[in-house]
Amino acid sequence: MAEFKHTRGKRVLSGLGAVTLAAAGLFGGAGAAMADQGDAVGNIDVARLGSIQINKHKHQNGTDATQKPDGSGDAITSDGIAGVEFTAYQLTDIKLDTTEGWNNLVDIDLSKACTSTPDLALGDPKVAPLTDSKGITTLTGLKLGAYVICETAAPAEVVDRALPFLVTIPTPFENSWLYDVNVYPKNGTTGITKSIDPQSDLGLGGIVNFPVTVDVPKTKSGEIMTRFEVTDTFDSRLGLNGTGVASVKLDGAAVNPAYYTVSNEDQTVKVTFNEDGRQWLKTQGEKKVVVTFSAVVKEVGKIENDAEAFINTPGHDGKVESNDVTTNWGDLIALKTAKGTNAALEGAEFQIFAAEAPYADTCEGAIATGKALTVNGATTFTSGKNGVVDIAGLYVSDSVNDKKDATQRCYVLTETKAPAGFVTPTGDNANTPVAVKIGANEVGVYDATIVNSQQDVPELPLTGANGQILMVIGGTAVLLVAGGLVIVSRRRAAREETK
Known part of the structure; x- marks a missing residue:
């Protein structure tokens, strides 16, 4: 028999509480119906095959009783969960063609039903197809009998798996026998999304903030998360801004710092909720924790980054990874x-x-x-x-x-x-x-x-062509003046001689 991760369980009445069969009650009046086979219920058709349609959704908020085993009731308001595997095991020592078989149902202990040591007489496993995008899968061709249903696999974001539960084919419902039964086991789920705040520091050495949003799973009564941790490992081109965490908020309000610690080792930054913090988170199911990681850009390039959340509940040790984001x-x-x-x-x-x-x-x-x-x-x-x-x-x-x-x-x-x-x-x-x-x-x-361009400066005296022209003109003028003086001097000398 396969190993199962879920080790928690309760007696059959509690197990049945995990699914919505309460509208009719699996056991209420069953013994009386078998004892008085002449009433309006009529006899069970022992040769008729039945089915179990499993409707897998996130935890709902007080609307479970409106879903009925015949598939009627109000529309389910929470999202369906795809990719969940269920396995059915018939209880081979319970014979529903006898009154004793029905009476014995109330004493079945399901606490180990989905473990490797179930302490029950189980038939061969019948594995249902994975739930579709609406969270639906169906087990068909089921003979008269009592079936233990185990959730045997689920996506990482499912942190609170359904307890084992029991379904009979047929199921008593509203003074009739229901051979095609709807059940509604619920999951506590988480999710993680990473983003980047609009960039205000445009130069290297500036701060980049990465908000990481984690859905707080809604867990069953009496269960707490054994771990709630959000981590971010920065690229080597990023450095820590302070502790590496700018803020921790829940639905926009700052979380009490006494509920968590911030630690970092090398490039990894962790926000870890302590026991008090996890107890508080239990009261905040389906709300969102936003951890804003903060980094300094040290080098250029295309810098990719993602984050992880580790959220553990009894029977599930889970890691969920965020989408990648890039800053360029x-x-x-x-x-x-x-x-x-x-x-x-x-x-x-x-x-x-x-x-x-x-x-x-x-x-x-x-x-x-x-x-x-x-x-x-x-x-x-x-x-x-x-x-x-x-x-x-x-x-x-x-x-x-x-x-x-x-x-x-x-x-x-x-x-x-x-x-x-x-x-x-x-x-x-x-x-x-x-x-x-x-x-x-x-x-x-x-x-x-x-x-x-070079600076302009005042004009300097030059000895180029223009300077030469000026010198020629100046020289000519000097010669003319000198010649004139000579002529004047000679004329004066001539006059002196004639006297």
Whole structure:
């Protein structure tokens, strides 16, 4: 016989309480009906085959009694659970074609019925198909008899499996015999969903918050969860922000910190509810715990992340895994050169700004908005000797918020100070739109090349062509003056001689 995980059980009356047969009562009046076979109930058709339709749903809130074994009653309000396996075993020592067989049903102990040592005379297992998307499966071709139904497999999110229960073919119901019986065992289930808060810190070294929502299972009376833990193992490109947990809430309200502890080892952060916390969670069935994990982005790239919840109940040690989420980051590498020579310029200073339309089809004409961004603690970035301006990392996109998994995002690089001897641009001329892509740039690949012009200076005296013309003109004038003086001098000398 197969091994079963569920070890809890109760006597048959409690086991039957796990399913909705209460409307008729499996045993109420059964002995009397057999004793007086001439009443309106009529005799059992011992040759007729029957069926058991199992309707597997999450725990409901006080509506169980409205479902009836003939399938009538109010609509089931909770979600069906797919992928659950049930196995039926006929009690071979219970003969329902005798009065004694019916009377003996009340003394059956189901506490070990679904274990490897059932202490019951069980026939061969009859495995039902897995429940469908509506939580329904049917066992057919069942002969007259009493059947123990065991939940033998379930998805990981099912943390509170149904107790073993007993169904007879036929079942007494409203003064008749019901050969096709509906039962409604309930599950306590959990689920886990991971998300990403809209990104506000756009530079490397910024904080990314990952809210993880876990459904609190509704457990049976008297049972508590033996473990309720939510964990997140960060990618190596992420670091802890403080303890790694920003908040723990239930339906929007902060959970009492006395109910849980936060611990971390290497890249794994855990939120573990203690016994008091688990007792409190029992009163919060079907509500949602939201643990917001908080990380610092240390490197660029496509950074994937998921979370896990470990929720144990008696008979079930379970782990459920969340969906993956991704946060995407890329670096910005610009080159600063001199106009006309393309020589690298050292010492130019820049700031980086978000763009008003970060996911425009083209970043050309992007307009800066907000304050200068901080990247790894810096707001000013200076070109090195090779003219390279290296801005280590900027947010590009994520898998949750708009625009999901975009491959690039627009930013505006603003020059605030040119190197000595070069013109610092002003106004729009100082702004260079750039498209930042996911991941690191290859060596020699630049997101932008920014050119500076040399400063203008006052005109200097030169010895070029114009200077030569001036000197010729000046020399000619001197010669003419000198010649005139000679002529005047000679005329004076001639006059002196004639006197």
